[in-house]
Amino acid sequence: MKKILFLFFLTIIIMFFSLFCGGYQISFSDFLAGKMSQTDLAVFWNFRFYRILSAALVGAILAMSGLTLQSLFANPLVEPYTLGISGGANLGVTIAAVVFGGVSVVIFGIFGAFCVSALLLFSAFLPNQSSNRILLTGITISYISAGISMLFLSFATSQDIQQVIRWGLGSVENADRQKVLFLTTIFALSFIVLSSKTMIMNVLQFGEDDAKNLGISVKKERIFLLVIASVLTASAVSLCGSIGFVGLLSPHIARKIFGEDNRILLFAATITGALLLSIADLLARTLFIPRELPAGVITGVLGGILFIYLLNKGESKC
Amino acid sequence: MLKIDNMLYVYPNSEKGIFGISFSLREGEILAVVGNNGSGKTTLLNRLYAKFGETSAFVPQFFNISPISVRDFVGLGFVRQFKKFQLTHNKEQKARIEEILEIAGLSKISDGLMNKISGGERQIAKIAQSLVIKPKILLLDEPISHLDLSNSMKVLSLIKEICRKENACAIIVLHDIYSVRKFADFVLMLKNGKQFGFCKVADFSDEKVSQLFSFKFG
Numbered sequence: 001m002k003k004i005l006f007l008f009f010l011t012i013i014i015m016f017f018s019l020f021c022g023g024y025q026i027s028f029s030d031f032l033a034g035k036m037s038q039t040d041l042a043v044f045w046n047f048r049f050y051r052i053l054s055a056a057l058v059g060a061i062l063a064m065s066g067l068t069l070q071s072l073f074a075n076p077l078v079e080p081y082t083l084g085i086s087g088g089a090n091l092g093v094t095i096a097a098v099v100f101g102g103v104s105v106v107i108f109g110i111f112g113a114f115c116v117s118a119l120l121l122f123s124a125f126l127p128n129q130s131s132n133r134i135l136l137t138g139i140t141i142s143y144i145s146a147g148i149s150m151l152f153l154s155f156a157t158s159q160d161i162q163q164v165i166r167w168g169l170g171s172v173e174n175a176d177r178q179k180v181l182f183l184t185t186i187f188a189l190s191f192i193v194l195s196s197k198t199m200i201m202n203v204l205q206f207g208e209d210d211a212k213n214l215g216i217s218v219k220k221e222r223i224f225l226l227v228i229a230s231v232l233t234a235s236a237v238s239l240c241g242s243i244g245f246v247g248l249l250s251p252h253i254a255r256k257i258f259g260e261d262n263r264i265l266l267f268a269a270t271i272t273g274a275l276l277l278s279i280a281d282l283l284a285r286t287l288f289i290p291r292e293l294p295a296g297v298i299t300g301v302l303g304g305i306l307f308i309y310l311l312n313k314g315e316s317k318c
Numbered sequence: 319m320l321k322i323d324n325m326l327y328v329y330p331n332s333e334k335g336i337f338g339i340s341f342s343l344r345e346g347e348i349l350a351v352v353g354n355n356g357s358g359k360t361t362l363l364n365r366l367y368a369k370f371g372e373t374s375a376f377v378p379q380f381f382n383i384s385p386i387s388v389r390d391f392v393g394l395g396f397v398r399q400f401k402k403f404q405l406t407h408n409k410e411q412k413a414r415i416e417e418i419l420e421i422a423g424l425s426k427i428s429d430g431l432m433n434k435i436s437g438g439e440r441q442i443a444k445i446a447q448s449l450v451i452k453p454k455i456l457l458l459d460e461p462i463s464h465l466d467l468s469n470s471m472k473v474l475s476l477i478k479e480i481c482r483k484e485n486a487c488a489i490i491v492l493h494d495i496y497s498v499r500k501f502a503d504f505v506l507m508l509k510n511g512k513q514f515g516f517c518k519v520a521d522f523s524d525e526k527v528s529q530l531f532s533f534k535f536g
Contacts, residue, residue, distance in 0.1 A: 074382075196403040202390075203397050206382040213367075213376045214447075215398030260384045263405065 003257060004267055011056065011275040018052050018282040019044065023289045046176075054175035055281035055295065056274040057183040058236045059246050061190075063273025064266070065232035066247030067254075068194060071201040071262055072225040073131040074208070079247035080233040084141035088116030089237040090168060091145040097163045098156040105167065109238030116141055117230030124223055131208060131222075167241045169294035172281055179239050186235045190228050194266055197225065201262040243280075244300045246273050249307050256310050276303060319344050320455060320487055327365045334511060336361050341506050341516045345454075345485040348478060350498040350519070352491075353508035354531060359491045362508070363457045366489065372398065374455035375448035379463065379491075383432040388424055388443050389415060391432050395450035414450055421483070422446040422476060438469030442476060449480060456481065456488040463493060470494070474501045495527055 020026050024043045030036050036044065066079040080086045092112025096105045116138075123129065123137045153161055194201075200221050203211045211218050233247070250273035251265065258268040280298035287293060321342040328335035336358040343349050351359045360379070367376040375395075383391065393407055393415050407415065419425045422442050427435055432443065441461060448456065456477065462470035474490075478501055481488050492498050498505060498519065505522045507514035507530045514530055528534055 195405065198405070199394070199397050199400055202384075202386070203394055205384050209378060210381050213378055213381075214394060215372065260386050261390060 004264070004271065007268070007271045007275060011271055011278060014275065014278050014282065015052050015056055018278065018285075019048050021282060022048065022285050050175040050177060050180050051172055052278065052281070053180050054183055054240065055172045055277045057180065057187050058172060058240045058243065059250070059273040059275070059277025059280075060270045061183065061187055061232045061236040061273070062243065062247040062277075063250035063254075063269045064187075064190060064194060065229045065236070066249075066273075067251040067262070067265060067269045068201070068225050068229040068232075069247075070251055071205045072222050072229070073135055074205050075131060075135060076252070077248075078135060080229075080237065081142065081242070081244070081247070082135065083120060083138035084116045084145060085113050085120075085138075085230055085233045086237050086242045087142035087145040088112040088114075089234060090242055091149050093167050093238070094149040094152050094164050097160045097167075098152045105163075106238045110234045112145070113234030113237060114230065116145070117226065117234070120230075121223060121226060124219070124226065166294070169241060169296045172240045172243075172277075172295060173292065175240075183235065183239065186231065190232055191266075191270065193228060194225075197221070198262040198266050201225070205260075205262070241294070241296065243277065243296045245303050245307075246277055246299050249299070249303050250276055252307065253310060322366070325362070325365060327361065329361075334358075336365065336508075336511045337513075339506070339508075339513050341504070343487045343489070343504065345487055346482045347487050347503040348481060348501060349487070349489045349504045349506055350492045350502035351489060351506045351508060352493070352495075352498060352530065353514070357508040358511040359508055360459055361511070363459050363489065363491060366455065367457055370455055372451070373453060374457055375451065375453035376457045377445055377448050377459065377461060379459040379461075381444055383440060385431045385433045387429050387431060388435065388439075389419065389428040391443055392419060392424070392428075392446045392450060395447040399451060411450070414452075418446050418450050421480060422449075436469075438465050438472060441465060441469070441473055445473065445477065449484075452484060452486075454486050456486055458488060458490045460491050460493065462497065470497060471500075477501075498522065
């Protein structure tokens, strides 16, 4: 419990600290004295505040989605990427950029993510379905959507390609009030629903047979959790691009620190995700001023190295 | 009193299944199910579990664990009775978990992690997990097939004790004839999905064993 609180406050402190870091200098003493200039205020609110909030929210959402997917498929390798949900969003964005000249990218992204989730749900209904088969289906879907994306891209102008690649790198730079409100709503609702399912997630982790023997209606619970994970992923990915790895990384880091009980893990992984992406975004904004990196670069490289270290340290659990 | 009359089940698109199984059992009694591989023992347990649902508990031959504490693992047995938005065990459930940990002799290691305890203790924890909901019928599929003799005896004595204490009956698939004679009250013999015989354990003679498994002693 103490550890969770510590992580939580660490996240808050880092988020607060990030408000004063970046290409444009805002001094902390001005903020305390309430003497911020007009430009200061504009940068502070319009550029930093919403961006930092949405970084934390997207991190938390991806982590939650990853944790849910991992326990519902009883498989530690699963995350929005391996299931093709992000791939579907990517395809949607590509089509929006190439065919429709970049309008309603977000809507197409969400649509793409939901199409893949619907396919996964459909395959979950097939007789004799196992979690491994659904997983393989998801991996295949992500290859298919990557293939179709490339097909569209090979007919696209370089400007369109740039837009798609920029999106694909993942970034929270274009956050505004509406996006933050949308993300907050999705986050809060899913968090409440998921926290009521943590016991069931604990049981689903044993796999299909054991869960059935413990009296869980496996199919129903899986579909329910899959829908929630899809909504989470779709909203995060479509608004902020495919920010790699947070969904896989955060639950595993949280497991290493807090153990395997999903009742604790839900909090822990969510906060870990928020913390990871907050740090990643902070670094992305400040490492190479005035150039900004996509947050996906940091999560991919630094997150990956951290994960390999944690994975090989101590005894193996998974 | 548990009474099964002429139970029949055929797997879809196949000729395999169980045919005409009948037996009866009173509270506190233990029935051993014996027979060759593929004779329908596990099918019978599965069908009984499907038939009796929540009043029964099923402990499969193989099961997965995760690195959670023994107490939490045992507590998961309550999951089917959880109400919507119930986040954690209520008072009675907590008391029952402690009670069952005590009976099963797991109290000392209840804070240990499932992946750190021995195979025998894992098996006992799994049985304890299925027992928290006070099932009337306990179905166990080869609970001792990968345990040494002392752990086997421990597990079977525990099952016997619990059945007596909580007025449940147990139906156990067993391969070890010694354990059958030591712990069961009745024996159900299966051969090729059909009932080969049902008798008191006292009548489960060497002759019957050799007939059932088609071999000769000496």
